[in-house]
Structures are given as C-alpha cells and as structure tokens.
Amino acid sequence: MNTKETFQRLYWLDWMKTIGIGLIVYVHFFSLYDIYACVFNVPLFFLISGFLCKKEPDTCTFWKKLWYNLMLPMVMMCTVNYLWAAFKWYCFSSGYAEPENPLLFYGKVLIGLQWTIETLWFVYTLMILKIIFQYTRSDYFHVVWFLLFLSFAYVINNYDIEIMGMHPFKIPWSITNSFVSYPFFIIGYFMQKWKDKLSCYQANKYTFCWIIITLFLIFICGHNHEYVSLYLCGYGDNMILFLVGGLAGSAFVFFLSKLLEGFRWSIVTDISVGTILILGLHVHFISFIRRFFVDPSIADLFFTIIIVLLFVPIIRFCKSYIPIILGKYRLK
Numbered sequence: 571m572n573t574k575e576t577f578q579r580l581y582w583l584d585w586m587k588t589i590g591i592g593l594i595v596y597v598h599f600f601s602l603y604d605i606y607a608c609v610f611n612v613p614l615f616f617l618i619s620g621f622l623c624k625k626e627p628d629t630c631t632f633w634k635k636l637w638y639n640l641m642l643p644m645v646m647m648c649t650v651n652y653l654w655a656a657f658k659w660y661c662f663s664s665g666y667a668e669p670e671n672p673l674l675f676y677g678k679v680l681i682g683l684q685w686t687i688e689t690l691w692f693v694y695t696l697m698i699l700k701i702i703f704q705y706t707r708s709d710y711f712h713v714v715w716f717l718l719f720l721s722f723a724y725v726i727n728n729y730d731i732e733i734m735g736m737h738p739f740k741i742p743w744s745i746t747n748s749f750v751s752y753p754f755f756i757i758g759y760f761m762q763k764w765k766d767k768l769s770c771y772q773a774n775k776y777t778f779c780w781i782i783i784t785l786f787l788i789f790i791c792g793h794n795h796e797y798v799s800l801y802l803c804g805y806g807d808n809m810i811l812f813l814v815g816g817l818a819g820s821a822f823v824f825f826l827s828k829l830l831e832g833f834r835w836s837i838v839t840d841i842s843v844g845t846i847l848i849l850g851l852h853v854h855f856i857s858f859i860r861r862f863f864v865d866p867s868i869a870d871l872f873f874t875i876i877i878v879l880l881f882v883p884i885i886r887f888c889k890s891y892i893p894i895i896l897g898k899y900r901l902k
Contacts, residue, residue: 584842585827590614591845601870606792610819612800613754617820620758639897644693647850682744694744699755712756723749746803773828784822791815844885
C-alpha cells in the first residue's frame, strides 16, 4: 500500500464497521443481553452509510453504482441463500421446507420482503435511502423527510392501518423500514462536515470517560426499552430512547475504534471491505452452531468472533476472483 492510500484510509472507520458487523452477528444468536446491542447495531451502519454517501454528478452514474454496488450483490447473495435452502431440502427433505417457486422468490426479492431477503433487507433499505438522498436537492428537505418519516414510523407502530381488508404495514417490508433508518442515515450525512475533526481526534484519558458515558446511555435505553427491530419498521416503544440509544451506541463504537485505530491489521480492513458478504451469509454459520449449542450463553460471543474471522479468507477470495459480490465493481 502506498503512502497516499495509507494517508487517505480511515482506519477508525474500518474498526467501526468491524465492531458493528460483529454486533450484528451476535444479535442474530439471540443471546445474552442482546437487547443492548439491538439499541444501536443497525443504526450504527445506517449512520456510517450516510457519512460515506455522496451525490453523484449525473443520473446514469448514480443508477450504475446503485446496481453494481448494492443491488447486484444483494441479488447474488439472495441466490446463494436460495440455492443453499434448495440443497438442504433436496438432501435432507424431512427437516427442511421446500423452497418456493423461483419466479415467486425473485418477485419478493424485487419488492424487498424481509422474510425473503432476510438480513439483506438492510441493503434494500439502503438503496431506498440513497435514491431519496440523490434526488433531494436541498438540506432543508432532508430535515423535512427526517420529521415526516419518524411520524410515519410512529403511525405504523401505534395504529393498525387497514386498506381493502388488508394490513400492509404489518408485513416486514424493506421500504417501510426506511422510515426508521433515514434519521440515522441523514445524521451521518450531516456529520461529513466534521470528517476532518473526527479523523484528527486522538484517543486520550477523556476518551475512557466518553466510553463510560455512552455505555451508561446504552444501558438506560436498553433497560427501559423494548427490542429495536428496524427490520419490522420498529423503534421499540419510545422514539426518544430509540434516537438517543442509536446515537450513543454509535458514539461508543467511535471512541472504542479510536482506541484501536493504531492497530492497522489487514484482517480488519478485509472485514470492513466485506461487511456486505458477512451480513448476507453469516446466518448459515449461526444455524450450524445452534445445532450443537442450543442455549444462549457467553460462548456465543466467542462464536461471533470465530464467524467473523472465518469470513476473512472468503472475503480475500472474493476480492481476487468475484469482486462484484462485494459491491466493488469499478466503473470505467
């Protein structure tokens, strides 16, 4: 790696993404104290996505990047998940459900139904947010969307809306999930103004104080709050705690990452680059482990670390031979 690349790379951001994906894997074990991780694990990634987002100069470039960096990797991993489910049913039919019709499956992928795309709902929702961001011409309207989307989320969570005898907002849908995800995404975008200050910040004795304060806020928000289920357009039972907890947790990961920034390990960079791959496929590793270790325990934390590390050679292989699945297609 040359000097210019080293200077430009934000290693603290690599650590934030690595810690964040570890938290997401741990939460999917449904293990001990996971309610506290749920407070901020997904909001953290939407905040990071907003922080890294930029408007494209023209419509053609925007849609090409959206397709190659998000849509295509999502479809590819959905296909892997579908084929794996079909393989398990074919080989061990008694213990697994028959996969649905492929056309029906891809139809559901196209409209972003969470129970079909599973953990990749995040990618679908991120595409929605990027479209909104690209075509919003004024920062004033970002604030309007912020308030409007939170209002929509409140209505969906507190009222049973019926349309033609159906309850469309009770379906786990990636599009409605954008209502609870957009606030963190746009906060991340506005934080771009502080990019230089955040990058130049050096961990010191006060950093530990901030870590303790943010952990305390996470505890308060998690202890007095229901599970935050963004994949169901859910914010728990208190919107203020939802926002405070998401921001406090993101700040906690930032300060922790600043303490670790000096460790510029290649595996951390690889994990950061391959978070989309880990997000889409880690549930298969969890499913395998749960066949032998059924009950939640502190061992799940160890298994989480093992799963994330197991992805490192997979990510390196994909970087060399299938870079498109990582969303790293280079536009010419």
